[in-house]
Amino acid sequence: SKTKEIVVLPGDGIGPEVTKEAVNILQTVCERHGYKLKTRTFPIGGASIDRYGRPLTDETLKACKESPAILLGAVGGVKWNDQPKDKRPEAALLGLRKELDLFANLRPIKTYDSLIHASPLKEEIITDVDIMIVRELTGGIYFGRPRYIEKTETGERAVDTKAYTTEEIDRIAHIAFETATLRDRRVTSVDKANVLDSSRLWRQTVKESAKQWPEVSLDHMLVDNGAMQLVRNPGQFDVIVTGNMFGDILSDEASMITGSLGMLPSASLGEEYAMYEPIHGSAPDIAGQHIANPLATIASVAMMCRHSLDMPDAAREIELAIKTTLEDGFRTADIYSDPANEYEVSTSEMGSAVVKHL
Amino acid sequence: SKTKEIVVLPGDGIGPEVTKEAVNILQTVCERHGYKLKTRTFPIGGASIDRYGRPLTDETLKACKESPAILLGAVGGVKWNDQPKDKRPEAALLGLRKELDLFANLRPIKTYDSLIHASPLKEEIITDVDIMIVRELTGGIYFGRPRYIEKTETGERAVDTKAYTTEEIDRIAHIAFETATLRDRRVTSVDKANVLDSSRLWRQTVKESAKQWPEVSLDHMLVDNGAMQLVRNPGQFDVIVTGNMFGDILSDEASMITGSLGMLPSASLGEEYAMYEPIHGSAPDIAGQHIANPLATIASVAMMCRHSLDMPDAAREIELAIKTTLEDGFRTADIYSDPANEYEVSTSEMGSAVVKHL
Ligand SMILES: CC(C)[C@H](C(=O)O)[C@@H](O)C(=O)O
Numbered sequence: 016s017k018t019k020e021i022v023v024l025p026g027d028g029i030g031p032e033v034t035k036e037a038v039n040i041l042q043t044v045c046e047r048h049g050y051k052l053k054t055r056t057f058p059i060g061g062a063s064i065d066r067y068g069r070p071l072t073d074e075t076l077k078a079c080k081e082s083p084a085i086l087l088g089a090v091g092g093v094k095w096n097d098q099p100k101d102k103r104p105e106a107a108l109l110g111l112r113k114e115l116d117l118f119a120n121l122r123p124i125k126t127y128d129s130l131i132h133a134s135p136l137k138e139e140i141i142t143d144v145d146i147m148i149v150r151e152l153t154g155g156i157y158f159g160r161p162r163y164i165e166k167t168e169t170g171e172r173a174v175d176t177k178a179y180t181t182e183e184i185d186r187i188a189h190i191a192f193e194t195a196t197l198r199d200r201r202v203t204s205v206d207k208a209n210v211l212d213s214s215r216l217w218r219q220t221v222k223e224s225a226k227q228w229p230e231v232s233l234d235h236m237l238v239d240n241g242a243m244q245l246v247r248n249p250g251q252f253d254v255i256v257t258g259n260m261f262g263d264i265l266s267d268e269a270s271m272i273t274g275s276l277g278m279l280p281s282a283s284l285g286e287e288y289a290m291y292e293p294i295h296g297s298a299p300d301i302a303g304q305h306i307a308n309p310l311a312t313i314a315s316v317a318m319m320c321r322h323s324l325d326m327p328d329a330a331r332e333i334e335l336a337i338k339t340t341l342e343d344g345f346r347t348a349d350i351y352s353d354p355a356n357e358y359e360v361s362t363s364e365m366g367s368a369v370v371k372h373l
Numbered sequence: 374s375k376t377k378e379i380v381v382l383p384g385d386g387i388g389p390e391v392t393k394e395a396v397n398i399l400q401t402v403c404e405r406h407g408y409k410l411k412t413r414t415f416p417i418g419g420a421s422i423d424r425y426g427r428p429l430t431d432e433t434l435k436a437c438k439e440s441p442a443i444l445l446g447a448v449g450g451v452k453w454n455d456q457p458k459d460k461r462p463e464a465a466l467l468g469l470r471k472e473l474d475l476f477a478n479l480r481p482i483k484t485y486d487s488l489i490h491a492s493p494l495k496e497e498i499i500t501d502v503d504i505m506i507v508r509e510l511t512g513g514i515y516f517g518r519p520r521y522i523e524k525t526e527t528g529e530r531a532v533d534t535k536a537y538t539t540e541e542i543d544r545i546a547h548i549a550f551e552t553a554t555l556r557d558r559r560v561t562s563v564d565k566a567n568v569l570d571s572s573r574l575w576r577q578t579v580k581e582s583a584k585q586w587p588e589v590s591l592d593h594m595l596v597d598n599g600a601m602q603l604v605r606n607p608g609q610f611d612v613i614v615t616g617n618m619f620g621d622i623l624s625d626e627a628s629m630i631t632g633s634l635g636m637l638p639s640a641s642l643g644e645e646y647a648m649y650e651p652i653h654g655s656a657p658d659i660a661g662q663h664i665a666n667p668l669a670t671i672a673s674v675a676m677m678c679r680h681s682l683d684m685p686d687a688a689r690e691i692e693l694a695i696k697t698t699l700e701d702g703f704r705t706a707d708i709y710s711d712p713a714n715e716y717e718v719s720t721s722e723m724g725s726a727v728v729k730h731l
């Protein structure tokens with residue numbers, strides 16, 4: 016078909032500002048490649064709570080299930096922090112992941128040469144860092160049952176359950192190995208097998224899966240060591256595969272390597288559906304000021320072109336455009352530092368600059 | 374009494390080498406302050422497995438329970454990795470923590486001016502970093518029940534349980550607030566309250582405890598953000614309080630700020646007992662080569678003087694001696710980098726250098 020259809024969930028805070036630019040870019044590459052882009056937009060998170068009393072409505076979920084690809088901005092904000100847990104903006108995110116079975120979260124961590132100076136890490140440590148974090152996204156302690164808070168004689172007691180099955184581990188390992196074949200063919204599996212039963216099953220299952228990928232090398236790292244190695248020498252990693260909670264922590268830690276959270280995209284993939292979003296949050300403090308960095312969302316659209324829209328050339332074009340836009344000195348406030356060689360631009364100016372560089 | 378008694382558990386790998394130097398230092402300060410030092414030494418971890426078939430014997434545990442303070446080297450090594458979980462060296466560590474109810478793990482993260490260049494982080498990011506991580510050590514997912522691996526129709530399923538009670542959270546919060554009163558009076562509590570029930574109870578309980586410490590300021594941070602902020606701007610933290618698993622990950626990550634794991638001590642405190650150990654592992658790859666850095670263990674002995682042996686002056690003397698030894702250019706291999714201004718020394722030479730600087 017000559018039409019590409021996606022669902023857009025702008026969400027809260029800077030979400031609407033950054034998705035607007037990303038959709039523009041997608042529009043442009045679709046036209047270039049002879050496609051018509053059709054978007055349907057729905058509120059999610061806080062925006063949905065304000066309008067419908069719920070962070071994720073049935074209508075939104077239904078639309079998502081009719082679409083091969085979803086672009087999400089960001090959800091959350093102080094305003095909704097005191098809601099009960101199933102009425103908080105994050106519940107929409109967790110709900111979508113589970114309902115659409117988006118079990119594989121890909122978070123590429125790549126440094127841009129022109130931003131290297133912005134990293135808290137020394138230049139020689141981070142030059143050429145190119146890591147793909149593959150995080151399991153629908154299992155582990157995020158979704159395990161039972162989970163509750165109960166009264167005791169003297170106070171309360173809270174319980175969460177971390178559970179993983181062979182199948183869940185095997186399918187995420189599969190994604191990691193497959194991803195590695197297109198890269199440097201090295202997978203590091205991160206767990207806490209010296210303490211957790213779930214990690215012992217994790218390690219054993221990943222080892223077993225590895226046999227199907229003899230061309231990929233596998234090693235295992237304990238999560239505490241992994242957190243250390245990501246700071247000590249991130250260049251050692253190619254693909255990292257890990258569970259939901261460890262992946263949440265390590266990917267945010269790793270994002271700092273690049274110097275700005277505002278640059279990093281993500282893809283959440285399942286068998287049938289896929290969702291793309293920047294890894295940054297809704298940044299309510301700067302919402303509406305037109306200074307948010309749209310590049311992470313624009314890079315997420317590139318991932319969408321690659322993984323969902325069957326437009327791998329468009330993906331590369333967008334990624335190259337981001338690179339050259341940065342090289343030409345365009346900077347939103349979060350990455351602006353050198354008045355002599357850089358121009359500080361607004362969210363939409365950055366979006367336009369990328370369009371021009373396409 | 375004019376006698377100070379401790380139990381020494383050298384353990385595996387470099388454990389015996391580094392504890393030897395630390396005991397020497399302790400001996401020296403005890404004499405200076407008019408005390409006789411009495412030590413009793415027992416195998417633990419792999420060393421105990423090799424000798425008695427178990428990582429922690431009843432005799433060792435009994436001796437620990439008769440002593441106000443324990444000095445531990447390190448446990449573990451590839452040799453014992455294939456043992457069933459209750460026969461692995463780490464089981465000794467977990468067993469001691471639980472049996473002695475060592476619920477509060479203090480991990481100070483402090484940069485030494487003379488080692489600042491060794492950090493992967495930029496100098497301006499880490500100058501004056503001085504963080505105390507207070508990690509809960511006997512609860513959470515490390516010890517929660519049930520935990521098991523079961524057969525399913527199609528494979529296996531593994532479960533771990535993360536549980537916390539009001540009392541467990543309250544007592545560790547208490548330690549954190551108390552610690553903060555002797556420092557910059559700021560506590561950051563790290564949790565994952567947007568996802569976990571145990572974190573919601575954690576946050577609510579810490580908030581409640583905070584009321585008893587009006588002079589200390591408290592804020593809350595999600596663990597993914599915490600992992601990021603430790604790299605982005607570690608100088609923002611004073612005391613961090615968090616659960617067992619998050620504390621394990623964040624403290625190893627934070628250790629990299631200082632540039633060497635070989636420098637960092639820890640104290641594990643309970644109502645009745647206390648154990649001190651370097652936060653590095655047993656490093657089997659360099660064991661027996663006389664190149665291990667004993668400073669983390671020596672700094673652990675300083676913490677022991679402060680928290681268990683009622684010798685706060687000795688603690689300060691040891692800490693100062695470490696600092697001046699480094700300033701005078703003494704370096705074990707792990708921290709040696711500048712032939713023009715530094716001398717590379719062996720483990721025992723480093724120990725002697727600290728004794729001389731006392
Ligand atoms: C908002 C939150 C529930 C979410 C998570 O923990 O997965 C976020 O941190 C992320 O990584 O996408």
Ligand SMILES: CC(C)[C@H](C(=O)O)[C@@H](O)C(=O)O
Nearest residue numbers: 209210239463466467621652
């Ligand atoms: C060896 C292991 C069980 C231990 C832990 O996870 O607590 C170690 O990493 C530590 O931090 O002391």
